Amino acid sequence: MNNSVTTNHRSGNNMDSDMKGYIVTGLLALCLLLGLAGQFGSTWLVEETGEDDAVTIISTGLRTSDTEMECNEKNDTAVAECEDFNTDNRQDAKDIDYMEYDDGVISKDLDGAYDACIKDMENAGLITDEACEDLSDDISAGTWGGIILWMGSLSCLACIMMFILPKFEVDLEVLPDNVDMGMSWAGGILTGLAVLAWYVLLPSGDASAGMSVWLTISGSVMGVGAAAVMTFVAEDES
Secondary structure, three states: OHHHHHHHHHHHHOEEHHHHHHHHHHHHHHHHHHHHHHHHOOOOEEEEEEEOOEEEEEEEOOOEEEEEEEEOOOOHHHHHHHHHHHHHHHHHHHHOOOEEEEOOEEEEEHHHHHHHHHHHHHHOOOOOOHHHHHHHHHHHHHHHHHHHHHHHHHHHHHHHHHHHHHHHOOOOOOOOOOHHHHHHHHHHHHHHHHHHHHHHHOOOOOOEEOHHHHHHHHHHHHHHHHHHHHHHOOEEOO
16 A cells, blocks of 8 residues: 555656656747747847937847937937938949848948948958957857757757657657657757857847847747756656
8 A cells, every 4th residue: 555655656656657748848949939939030139329319229239230320300410310320221232232222221241341341351461450349259159059059949949850750650669769859868968059159150240139130049948948847857667
């Protein structure tokens, strides 16, 4: 009788196998989606300059930088600044390959901007240029952050497929033991490491972390949570 009580108590601490799979898959799916949102997001860094009535907002992603100006419509001087900003940038976008203008937002490809900066520096006879160096650091940060983030997203996707494919009677017995557990840990940890690598490689500046950073960090938490459930929550075998 004592043995029966002990067995039931242990069973009560376990989780149904299907329920565990659904929870892990859901958390990994969130990690994947939030990681992709970060990968293609344009607000890893956000910097605002200017006065209250005419504020220039620069949002930098892993590969591009967007600039727009917000102006107080009740202030004629601010409105004039916005009109000049839009007129100048609309014309620049027509003349410069790495720039695009769309509804008040000027987008710059960081690689193209860096190449143009180097060319201008060489034409001016300069050896170094701080602006070019900062662009180079931005590109390095975005490149490494993006690569590691892709690795994390692919790990999440692979682990999700390991849960889904057996439902369609696909035999995965050839895979090594616990490979799904390893991939789940890799998905969450790599997603977090992408943010860390990006941050470490950034040049110094006044910009602050934007929404894309927090989405990616949230994805990392979801991925680590999935791995923790898979590793530490036992399945009910009854």
